[in-house]
Amino acid sequence: MGSGKIIIAxxxxxxxxxxxxxxxxAKGLGYIYADSGALYRAITxxxxxNGFIDDRGAxxxxxxxxxxxxxxxxxxxxxxxxxxxxxxxxxxxxxxxxSQVSGLVSKIAELGFVREHVNAILKQMAIDKxxxxxxxxxxxxxxxxxxxxxxxxxxxxxxxxxxFLELQAKGSKDTYEKVLEDLKKRDYIDEHRExxxxxxAKDAIELDNTFMTMEEEIEWLNKxxxxxxxxxxxxxxx
Ligand code: DC
Numbered sequence: 001m002g003s004g005k006i007i008i009a010x011x012x013x014x015x016x017x018x019x020x021x022x023x024x025x026a027k028g029l030g031y032i033y034a035d036s037g038a039l040y041r042a043i044t045x046x047x048x049x050n051g052f053i054d055d056r057g058a059x060x061x062x063x064x065x066x067x068x069x070x071x072x073x074x075x076x077x078x079x080x081x082x083x084x085x086x087x088x089x090x091x092x093x094x095x096x097x098x099s100q101v102s103g104l105v106s107k108i109a110e111l112g113f114v115r116e117h118v119n120a121i122l123k124q125m126a127i128d129k130x131x132x133x134x135x136x137x138x139x140x141x142x143x144x145x146x147x148x149x150x151x152x153x154x155x156x157x158x159x160x161x162x163x164f165l166e167l168q169a170k171g172s173k174d175t176y177e178k179v180l181e182d183l184k185k186r187d188y189i190d191e192h193r194e195x196x197x198x199x200x201a202k203d204a205i206e207l208d209n210t211f212m213t214m215e216e217e218i219e220w221l222n223k224x225x226x227x228x229x230x231x232x233x234x235x236x237x238x
Contacts, residue, residue, distance in 0.1 A: 004229075004230075005031070005128070005129040005130035006130075006147035006231070007129050007131055007143050007145075007146040007147055007148075008022075008025065008031070008132040008133070008148045008149075009135075009138035009142070009146040009149045009150070009204075010022045010133065010134040010138065010149075010150045010152060011134070011135055011136055011137065011150070011151050011152070011198065011200070011201070011204065012134075012150075012153055012198075012207075013152070013153060013154070013159065013187055013198070014159070014163075014183065014186050014187070014190070015154075015160070015162050015163040015183060016152040016154050016159060016209065017152070017154075017214075017217075018134040018135075018152050019035055020214065021134075021152070021209075021214065021217055022035075022132045022134040023082075023083075023132075024214065024218065024233070024236065025221065025233050026131075026132040027081065028218070028233030028234050028236075029130075029132070029231060030130075031130045031131055031132050032125065032130060032131045032132070033083055033132050033133075034122060034133040034134075035075070035083060035085075035133075035134060035135075036118065036122055036134065036138060036142070037105075037135055037136075038083070038085045039073060039122070040108060040109045040114070041096035041101050042073045042085050042087055042092060042096055043114055043117075043118070044096070044101050044104050044105040044108040045087065045092055045101050046067075046071060047064050047104075047108060048100065048101065050067070052064040053104055055104075057104055059107060059108070059111070061113075064111075068113070071087060071088055072087070072088050073087055073121065074086045099172075106186065106189045106193075109193070110193050110194070110195070112195050115195055115196060119141070119142050122138075122142050126143065136190055136196070136197075137196040139200075139201035139203075139204050140201045144201070147229065148224070148225075148229070149204035149205065150204060150205055150206075150207050151200040151201070151204040151205070152206075152207050152209065153207070153209075153210075154208060154209050155210050156180060156183055156184055156187070157180065159183055160176060160179045160180035161176065163179050163183060164180075167179065205224065207220065214236075215235055218236075219235070
């Protein structure tokens with residue numbers, strides 16, 4: 001007999017709001033939230049700070065391969081209930097969100113041994129199910145048997161606008177055009193990577209949130225969760 005808990009895999013393009021949606025769903029169901037991109041970012045942060053990847057993205061693979069086996073990446077929740085990423089006990093959450101790491105992470109995420117390592121950690125996290133995980137290949141490569149798979153999309157222009165506003169709030173001077181161009185480049189790399197590229201699993205349900213609010217996204221999800229899994233996410237209180 002299962003516990004009734006399921007694995008929810010959420011994949012999709014960058015800046016589709018995957019992590020905000022996944023966090024809200026996990027909270028509403030009392031599930032764990034797992035940010036697979038944060039693991040790729042943590043490894044990139046580690047590689048960069050140890051000189052295993054340079055500013056142009058050239059990688060010294062051998063030492064990285066060896067040291068990956070002994071470093072410890074973990075997640076802990078802070079008081080606000082947000083997940084923070086730790087490397088060997090140090091909080092690196094701010095470090096993994098810098099533009100430096102964002103610019104290099106897709107190179108690190110192309111390496112087969114890195115993907116294997118990340119996938120082993122993700123599988124361990126989901127051993128008791130009851131988890132919402134977001135990424136690019138969760139429904140295709142990490143949990144092909146996940147009970148529910150969602151593939152998130154929105155137009156590049158709307159995603160770039162969301163990202164542009166986020167960056168502006170952080171004091172960035174990047175123009176909307178530059179943000180749109182970077183986003184399209186990232187989409188291309190994610191979709192054309194040799195190992196486990198971003199693509200919609202055949203059995204994933206598409207959520208195009210170009211014109212949707214978060215409340216509408218949760219309502220949309222409940223229409224799937226309730227009849228199929230007897231689960232319901234409560235809408236956040238205003
Ligand atoms: O979602 P994010 O921007 O934090 O992801 C960071 C990088 O990691 C991005 O280049 C895509 C990659 N990634 C991946 O290849 N596979 C995943 N499951 C999650 C992220």
